[in-house]
Amino acid sequence: MVNIRKVTDDTWWVGASDRRIGLFENIYPVPDGMAYNSYLIMDEKTCLMDGVDASVTGQYLENVAHVLAGKSLDYLVVQHMEPDHCAVIPVLLARYPGLKIVASAKAIAMIGQFYGIDVSGSAIAVKEVDTLELGRHTLNFITAPMVHWPEVIMSYDPATGALFSADAFGSFGALSGNIFADEVNWGRDILDEARRYYVNIVGKYGAQVAAVLKKASALEIKMLLPLHGHIWRENLETIINRYETWAGYIPEEDSAAIFYGSIYGNTANAAEILAVRLAEKGVKNIAVYDTSKTDTSEMLAAAFKYKVLVFASATYNGEIFDPVNHLLTDIKNHNLSGRTVGIIDNGTWAATAGKRIIEAVGAMKNMTVLEPVVSIKSAVDTDTHLKLIELADAIKNCLS
Numbered sequence: 001m002v003n004i005r006k007v008t009d010d011t012w013w014v015g016a017s018d019r020r021i022g023l024f025e026n027i028y029p030v031p032d033g034m035a036y037n038s039y040l041i042m043d044e045k046t047c048l049m050d051g052v053d054a055s056v057t058g059q060y061l062e063n064v065a066h067v068l069a070g071k072s073l074d075y076l077v078v079q080h081m082e083p084d085h086c087a088v089i090p091v092l093l094a095r096y097p098g099l100k101i102v103a104s105a106k107a108i109a110m111i112g113q114f115y116g117i118d119v120s121g122s123a124i125a126v127k128e129v130d131t132l133e134l135g136r137h138t139l140n141f142i143t144a145p146m147v148h149w150p151e152v153i154m155s156y157d158p159a160t161g162a163l164f165s166a167d168a169f170g171s172f173g174a175l176s177g178n179i180f181a182d183e184v185n186w187g188r189d190i191l192d193e194a195r196r197y198y199v200n201i202v203g204k205y206g207a208q209v210a211a212v213l214k215k216a217s218a219l220e221i222k223m224l225l226p227l228h229g230h231i232w233r234e235n236l237e238t239i240i241n242r243y244e245t246w247a248g249y250i251p252e253e254d255s256a257a258i259f260y261g262s263i264y265g266n267t268a269n270a271a272e273i274l275a276v277r278l279a280e281k282g283v284k285n286i287a288v289y290d291t292s293k294t295d296t297s298e299m300l301a302a303a304f305k306y307k308v309l310v311f312a313s314a315t316y317n318g319e320i321f322d323p324v325n326h327l328l329t330d331i332k333n334h335n336l337s338g339r340t341v342g343i344i345d346n347g348t349w350a351a352t353a354g355k356r357i358i359e360a361v362g363a364m365k366n367m368t369v370l371e372p373v374v375s376i377k378s379a380v381d382t383d384t385h386l387k388l389i390e391l392a393d394a395i396k397n398c399l400s
């Protein structure tokens with residue numbers, strides 16, 4: 001029958017997972033699929049908290065109809081107007097006459113932009129401190145601009161301590177029956193995907209995420225109900241602490257991540273040499289990535305995670321090799337700051353990649369470039385090997 005689960009006495013998870021999806025937002029690989037959460041509160045007034053992606057519409061409509069069991073649907077709270085939660089708005093309006101949409105004024109305007117429908121007659125615009133009375137529950141709205149879009153609101157229910165947190169506290173990955181974080185080994189199995197999700201989706205907006213965390217700290221939150229990933233009803237500090245760390249761009253791993261771009265393998269060799277010299281000096285949990293092969297979303301997550309970042313690139317038409325350049329651009333675009341950076345370049349006639357990497361890192365905030373910048377002529381020789389050892393020493397010195 002229907003795939004629904006009870007969240008509280010009168011609140012149901014009516015979301016669904018898409019396991020066929022390859023790329024979330026047509027860019028992020030999601031090998032474990034993607035979950036679209038939505039919650040239905042069955043109070044004197046019935047209230048649906050957000051919708052879902054078009055890919056799971058059939059399952060979703062069945063879930064909603066099952067929980068309603070013939071009752072009318074009174075409210076749809078639209079916390080975030082991104083289509084992965086809003087594709088069902090037109091069909092919900094058609095199915096449930098009298099349905100009122102509750103959203104920020106910005107979100108209401110976006111409904112018209114996306115779906116060409118005028119909802120002015122059926123929409124209620126809300127802002128911070130506004131409330132929505134459902135009966136036993138009263139939703140309190142909190143604005144959360146740029147977590148992940150400008151129109152975002154979150155909803156807090158003092159009766160249950162539930163915070164419906166929109167895209168915040170979510171993760172990549174389908175849900176497998178266990179919709180609660182306490183029903184899975186979250187630290188072992190989910191954390192890495194939750195980080196990759198955070199970093200890529202909202203990593204740019206650390207200041208805005210920190211502002212919402214500050215507002216939320218004034219509330220007595222007993223449950224976090226995000227639009228993707230698991231629901232938190234125990235040990236909420238686990239995810240909240242991570243969000244404070246990520247929003248503050250604070251590294252989690254006292255080690256180095258080495259990102260290389262290499263055409264013929266010589267720059268790769270330099271990166272591997274640096275890694276073993278670091279390991280010999282006692283550095284643990286070193287990560288090495290071939291930027292041509294690893295997805296950028298994964299490397300961006302590593303850049304947020306690691307204290308020291310090393311960029312090693314062959315020179316390509318006077319520039320940084322494309323995949324390394326792309327990673328540097330992505331890191332800049334996501335506002336990562338406060339890392340220590342090592343640089344290796346390589347060229348056969350004019351190695352200029354290093355200079356370009358210094359410029360790219362210089363455009364980021366609060367980055368420290370280590371000496372020496374190692375410049376290789378075609379292949380590592382005795383001299384450049386010594387320079388790599390010097391760089392390993394410099395990296396070791398800034399780790400605790």
Ligand SMILES: Cc1cc2nc3c(=O)[nH]c(=O)nc-3n(C[C@H](O)[C@H](O)[C@H](O)COP(=O)(O)O)c2cc1C
Nearest residue numbers: 262263264265266267315317318347348349350378
């Ligand atoms: C399309 C292309 C463009 C290149 N442009 C430059 C360049 O502008 N300057 C340079 O010194 N080497 C250039 N190279 C050569 C490589 O950077 C050089 O051989 C380097 O040692 C390769 O390192 P790898 O073994 O890690 O690929 C270019 C190579 C290719 C294939």
Ligand SMILES: [Fe+2]
Nearest residue numbers: 080082148167
């Ligand atoms: Fe979103």
Ligand SMILES: [Fe+2]
Nearest residue numbers: 082084167227
């Ligand atoms: Fe989303």
